Amino acid sequence: MVARARQDDFGHSLYSATASADRRVVERVGQIAEERSTTRAQVALAWLQHQPVVTAPVIGVTSVEQLDEAVASLGVALSADELRRLAEPDAPHAVVGHE
Numbered sequence: 001m002v003a004r005a006r007q008d009d010f011g012h013s014l015y016s017a018t019a020s021a022d023r024r025v026v027e028r029v030g031q032i033a034e035e036r037s038t039t040r041a042q043v044a045l046a047w048l049q050h051q052p053v054v055t056a057p058v059i060g061v062t063s064v065e066q067l068d069e070a071v072a073s074l075g076v077a078l079s080a081d082e083l084r085r086l087a088e089p090d091a092p093h094a095v096v097g098h099e
Contacts, residue, residue, distance in 0.1 A: 014096050021091035028089060032082050041066075045073035047086055 015022065026040075033043045048057045061067045078086075 015093075018091045018093055021089055024089035025086065028086050032078075032085065036076070038072075038076060039069060041069050042073040042076050043078070045070055046076035046078050047083070049074075050078060050083055 029040050029043050029047075033040045036043070045057070045059070048054050059067075059070045061070060
């Protein structure tokens with residue numbers, strides 16, 4: 001974990017209520033990536049393609065390799081079962097940090 005993540009008390013306060021559920025989602029992404037012999041990033045980006053409210057994901061890349069991985073995610077078609085498995089542990093996040 002990078003130093004900022006360890007020391008970011010404000011960031012921790014924003015996400016602490018859903019940290020356990022978030023961790024389970026991350027673990028599911030890892031399981032599906034391993035089963036498909038692909039990367040977590042590709043599974044996550046493929047999941048975004050199935051979300052009707054996402055019309056244009058913002059992909060911030062800092063290397064050609066990251067761009068290649070984002071493009072490769074277009075070839076990952078998640079099954080209905082995989083989408084269910086990813087949604088199952090998810091918990092809604094309340095809007096925090098704004099008054």
